[in-house]
Amino acid sequence: MSCSYDQQYFVQPGDTLYLLAQRYNISVIGIEQANPDIDSTNLLVGQRICLPLPPCENGLQYIVKPNDTLYHIAQMYNVSPETILNKNPAVNLYQLQIGQAICIPPSIDVECPMDRFHIVRPGETLGELAIRFNIPLESLLAVNHHIDNPNQMIVGTKLCVPSPMVTPPVVDFYYD
Template sequence: MKENHEIEQRCPAGSFAYTIRSGDTLFALARRFNTTVEAIIAINPGIEPENLQIGQIICIPGMMPTPPCPNGFLYTIRPGDTLFALSQRFGVSVQAIINANPGIDPNNLQIGQVICIPQMAPPVPPCPNGFLYTIRPGDTLFALSQRFGVSVQAIINANPGIDPNNLQIGQVICIPQMAPPLPPCPNGFYYTIRPGDTLFAISQRFNVSVQAIINANPGIDPNNLRIGQVICIPRRCVVFCF
């Protein structure tokens, strides 16, 4: 650790520390970081170009480049960060972070260093009797069960292997839909609730009173209509109904 610290200290301004990996050569590093072999040798006195050691830390002239990150997001290292802590926070393995950041030194993260956090895309669960939902910040299975009118256990059953205590932002899960029995509707027609519907709006649209709709749908909650819910719209009778 002392040796690494000393190397980091003697990297001059305008350069950064790099950890040698299997297959690295000075020529390959010069091409990757847009510099020359001569420039790398010049700021690493005593380096043996033909005998680079895996784990050896050298100085690379230039600014530390931002790694490509097509399947993840960029993260700026903060005080106290470690790859293990980041792996736990973002639900990805330490090795996956290392693989996404060639040359990173797991034991010598620099405050302000920009790294790539890869996102592991789990397979989308089948959802034949429901709909897919993407987890957002603050979501819990209990909150989702309340929002969509389905039990926590039903959500768990529809998503084999889900960890209820470790939902990941961006994770796609299946929300099963419970199909209640259709109310009898001998003197009217069925209507499926859409976004924005209220009993008052429906009553205006179909020229029937709110109370008549309530009477035709025993147990309906006028203040908690659910998208996809099927209700009975009674026909308005002027004299009599057939």
């Protein structure tokens, strides 16, 4: 079973699929479909399961880890605690639970005239993103003036993504 770092969860004492579904605002069926090999009636403490987390619109899904605080998470993603509170109105962020999913808004609200943007995720580089979106690195840098150091991307930063390069078709001319 393979799932992204943000989606993996290790079963804690007392966990049930129903309680996990409530905590993460997902369906029990969704958890079962993401984990076809688990026995849903007999979860094992420490067992790794994948959670099909709901999308975090215009942001990044973060899973609370041991010793996390609202202030620590805000610092890590270069946003204010109030911004995180506003993005998660149904969550008591002053009593974080390990494994709880919260939505982190982009660190900088970039105006993007093209309405195409990307939220930087862990491990992403500008070079990789330029290749993925089929645009020159220079174009990506040109429309994202808020990036101080392109070699050190801050997770959660909102990037404006220009339209991909369109390569004209190669036309061979044959003369008889």
